[in-house]
Amino acid sequence: MSKATRTDTQSPAPRVADSHDLIRVHGARVNNLKDVSVELPKRRLTVFTGVSGSGKSSLVFDTIAAESQRLINETYSAFVQGFMATPARPEVDVLEGLTTAIIVDQQRMGANPRSTVGTATDANAMLRILFSRLGQPHIGPPSAFAFNVPSVRASGAITVERGAKKAVKATYTRTGGMCIRCEGRGTVSDIDLTQLYDDSKSIAEGAFTIPGWKSDSFWTVRLYAESGFLDPDKPIREYTEKEMHDFLHREPSKVKVEGVNLTYEGLIPKIQKSFLAKDKEALQPHIRAFVERAVTFTTCPECDGTRLGEAARSSKIKGISIADACAMQISDLADWVRGLDEPSPGASSGRHSTVAPLLAALRQILDSFVEIGLGYLSLDRPSGTLSGGEAQRVKMIRHLGSALTDVTYVFDEPTIGLHPHDIQRMNDLLLRLRDKGNTVLVVEHKPEVIAIADHIVDLGPGAGTEGGTVCFEGTVEGLRAGGTLTGRHLDDRAALKETVRKPADWLEIRGATANNLRNVDVDIPLGVLCVVTGVAGSGKSSLVHGSIPADAGVVAVDQSPIRGSRRSSPATYTGLLDPIRKAFAKANGVKPALFSANSEGACPTCNGAGVVYTDLAMMADVASTCEECEGKRFQASVLEYRLGGRDISEVLAMPVAEAEEFFGAGEARTPAAQRILARLIDVGLGYLTLGQPLTTLSGGERQRLKLATLPQPSAGGTPRAEKGGVYVLDEPTTGLHLADVRQLLGLLDRLVDSGKSVIVIEHHQAVMAHADWIIDLGPGAGHDGGRIVFEGTPADLVAARSTLTGEHLAAYIGC
Template sequence: MTQQPADHIADSHDLIRVRGARENNLKNVSLDIPKRRLTVFTGVSGSGKSSLVFGTIAAESQRMINETYPAFVQGFMASLARPDVDRLEGLTTAIIVDQERLGSNSRSTVGTVTDANALLRILFSRLGQPHIGSPQAFSFNIPSVHGSGAITIEKGDGTTKVVRDFAQLGGMCPRCEGMGTVNDIDLTQLYDASKSLNGGAITIPGFTADGWATRMYSESGFFDPDKPIRDFTDTELHDLLYKELVKVKISGINISYEGLVPKIQKSMLSKDPDAMQPHIRAFVERAVTFQPCPECHGTRLNEGARSSKVAGISIADACAMQISDLAAWARGIDEPSAAPLLETLRQLLDSFVDIGLGYLSLDRASGTLSGGEAQRTKMIRHLRSALTDVTYVFDEPTVGLHPHDIQRMNELLVQLRDKGNTVLVVEHKPEAIAIADHVVDLGPRAGSAGGEIVFEGTVDELRRADTLTGRHLDDRAHLKQTVRTPTGTLEIRGASTHNLQNVDVDLPLGVLAVITGVAGSGKSSLIHGSVSGRDGVVTVDQGAIRGSRRSNPATYTGMLEPIRKAFAKANGVKPALFSANSEGACPNCNGAGFIYVDLGVMAGVETLCEVCEGRRFDSSVLEYKLGGRDISEVLAMPVSEALTFFAEGESRIPAAHAILQRLSDVGLGYLGIGQPLSTLSGGERQRLKLAVNMAEQGGIYVLDEPTTGLHLADVEALLGLLDRLVDSGKSVIVIEHHQAVMAHADWIVDIGPGAGHDGGRVVFEGTPAELVADESTLTGQHLARYVGG
């Protein structure tokens, strides 16, 4: 039901008007959103919240801004398709603050993705003693230049003039080139010395005996390709491993030849490990060891940059400090000549503390931040912005936050609104919904059963509304009357990863154990550092799912394989016909379902394939049926429908049914089994990983915030799933902030008392009832209020 906006927001200039939105599962949605207010969008996962807020409103704002740039500039920008909506009015510039991980480039740190490093470099260039040069002399991304460095130009009268001397241009450590680490390659993992090149000596992934990569070496002329490598001369072995870039001719083609070691360094070691294919990543982990650079001690900076100090510390020391301590150091500097700079730096560092990230350090690699930490780091860029009348779009900003920290996040969202901005928030937590000026509830359910606006109004009106969100808004969990008896213990001794302070703790087995504590207290360090990786432990973390844009739940879970075989058996043809990436692909779009047109300097365009109409398969393949459905119709089914389809009759496939049951158990019944993974939310991706990992045979399951992205109504279903895992004989360890999960636990280990060096200790061990009765920790205090109503 769509309600008219309140009178005080009825002026068309004060509204964002959406008419006829049909992106993804939205069903011709129309609504008015008040500007300069805080609007929260609620609804079950998959109800259409992100499709409306991110896929329609924010996407069109960004697309229209991009169109204001010259065509040449647009050629370097991402191609943005026009959202499926009839009309949008009243849009302002949209700034998206989502949970996408920050770029994990090895040179990217917390300090470089904010202004903190830049401000420190200016500060040290002005106040540092000894004085070594300009701000770039303190940058680990700018190489050093040794020698006199005098730049001269010839004047008209024949004389020369020295422009400047930059004997030390940048602050990069020459040994590690500003990376902070050096690598050592195990040569025995690169080749089998007993074999020749033609005999398959090279054991690096991608190097087959007759492949092009191997031919570059075997036909280079530098050695006999039929001679075992152990018989190579020193020169031959050097040419194989370390030879610098040279041109060689192979089969009449000039190609660039270089030794195996520099080739690996460029093609593999320069990439983000998380972006590598599994077999490549396994090779790198096996063949390469990384250690702190012995020359710069991991600081990335050369000796000159490390030698200059302000108030007793170097810039390397400053970046290694906990940000809350660095903020205190900055407040202690009294230097009138740098007063404005110092004030800006202090405000920035205080923003980290205010947003709950004071436990980080500026030298922390940005790629190691969680989705919630990355989102809050992005938020810092906007807190003190001079921009107003901007639309800020947040995707569950409370993710990863302890109940104690949610209040601070709420205050920051309100501050952004009070500066005259429109704040749109997709959220599930009642504490965050409570601060909304306006609420838009989507549903009534997920997927094809969602995509409608079921409520608009105030938070109090939502409480009285007969919607799923309204009915569950004031839900409170109750403490268990009885808890399970452990079947054993998992000992952790002397844990000291990151901020952990030599922790000893026994985790009970055969029960649901929940690890709690404020963000940055050391929960993940304890569990991932001391439990994950042990034999029999299955870990489901928040890392991104790897795969191409052709990947979908059917391919990711392995479900497509038995489905293809069943289609092949039923029709007496090859299984390859039922793969859109193989013989069955539509010849026009090569199985992609769309055609991509490169318009040169203009943004490229994706259009639906007019031959297969997005079904991805050749028309002849679609003539083959299983249970009366062709392969494209099967892949279009939601999990709930496929669960019934593969349960009985001609289409009965037990292997596929078992996978579908796990997908349904984790709350993904609405998801299309052929839906591209790129369209899934963060919470959906994590639950998909959980469903896959449930098939593992480990005895201990470690889950990292499994409630991420879950609606209030779905948390109960998740608790049921965790109970079934435990009752089946598994031990379940959950890192979690959600108080309903805490209340449901058999055992709680609370880490704290604070974050960073103020945390890292076990401050409580016991049952939830004992934690509530104790009330000596932040977690205990908040849980007591939660279960008390």
């Protein structure tokens, strides 16, 4: 990069002093980075731009942040480090001037049923202390309001004998707030017994319909048949009351089967331990399908879904229980807490005088939720239901009030899921973190965020092997004049279409009340591109995902994780690997199974995983590259077979765009593979490698990968009558560079022109401007939203300017 393209953001000073104000990266070679060298100013806001796959995350997360966290780990004692992951040093020549890095990414929060928005922050803990001090009747310490603490741990007394002496030792009683019935989960599971067995048959006749329970299974079917508690030849429907109890509910009991000591227990607890205690997403597909058929979850009738026992629900402050407080919209809860300046009736002044600092801290954290655009959430919202963007903003909450300075905050597209109206609020938060004396590094595509940067690093020029270099480093003005892809598209503004398509039909929704929807009636047009928009929390997803009838032929293409193992890749998910294996087999006169890392061709040492996992008991598994195959996953003999001069591991390491050319001509020409690769390029995934693990993909990449696997649309047809004729996309521009949005719009047009109906939940103004019809929800979020505030064409929305969306769209197109 020439010196002319750099803009020095530091005032002239001697090199020794200047170096303390810079994070210096020289010779970074992580992933696709090509000896990248940059100097980032500390205590400034630096935005990293570039097309998807250009190397932004490799530089920011996998190099700078990773090395910072590795160095922090090294400050702990060797004993403590033994319990921590030990990542390798990033491949880089020089990394200087690093400070403590705090990563605020889009990774969804764990789906643990006990985790909520309140427990993921400090809000729940503060509320528990507040109610333990001010709640009437006074029921005990803060743990009495905790739904994760059992109501009774132990009670009574035990007698301890020591020789001739006897002593009575009382055990302690620890009271928590957990609902006994649902154990603090808020839901109870009901098992559909008809999915477990056919009661018209006996056990000997094969009554069990549970996957894997075969008649000769020693640990399951034979255990029940030969336990002595049941008659194996009697139809289950003819069991006596005692036999039915022993069959379904008997507590663990020791039995002998063919001389072997085994433990017998009722069918229901056995199923709960065998299937329900495991992560459903980790189950094999047929087992997961069985669980989804056999088990239903309903709101706990004892606590009405609050997770709390009766005592915790009975203690109130000004008529509000802690369950009521957690169920409030956070913006309302913040107002309620502000009204707690005076002692509640009956509360002792001594107890109240100690809660003033607590009230101040609680107000601050609740106000942070509102300020960051999450005031529509409630503290009892399960954390696993948050989107990636919501999860990232919840993680920000804990940092906004931090007294730490000179910290490096690293953000991954913090504007994801935000309406244009909310982006300014996010910008203000980023600037506030900077102004406290912190270094803020942001990976972002939105021009509104790029515009506030003190320093910009633009990577590219392309993606994958065509990226990994610094195309520009300097100011926003320099980027505009620099001629890079980002600079050329920074001021792009989509124009409204001169003509819009006419709906072929309408999908009627009447009386929609899901979540915050206010008895909504709306007609969604079919055969056109319809965009559903509104501020975050206004009810867009509730309307589209929760209200469209199941018989409408909807195909949802969202950003949820793709089911599969850590061996899954774009090649396996799209079916691309099948024609590739067949092409290799035909060219070499051998079986296709040899070219599968999950079958005969797998490296015997790592079983085709490419890495060897070491189980460290209480610590997380450690993965190391397989020394036998050097991470290539295949046996050495398999790598001797070639197609077009490449072995199978080299093909799987190719980016999609390179592979499309490879399979399009010459000896390697494989039309079936080329068609799939062309679809991947069509959705902007030309930079992914064929064998890249799916676990490394972002939400936007996952959605576009799913879009690429949809059947190719046939021309003509009536959208309503065609099975799967309605496509629903959830923010498909997530993670897309400005230059790639136009390509996405072309793909959406082709879908519609082929007879499909496309419904897009989106905030990007370019997509709104390109729509045939817009449905705008609002006017606000949570209980301030849930209404249709506009229906019509983009031109009508701009002309009316009656909503926040209309105002921002009008400003975007320059009206």
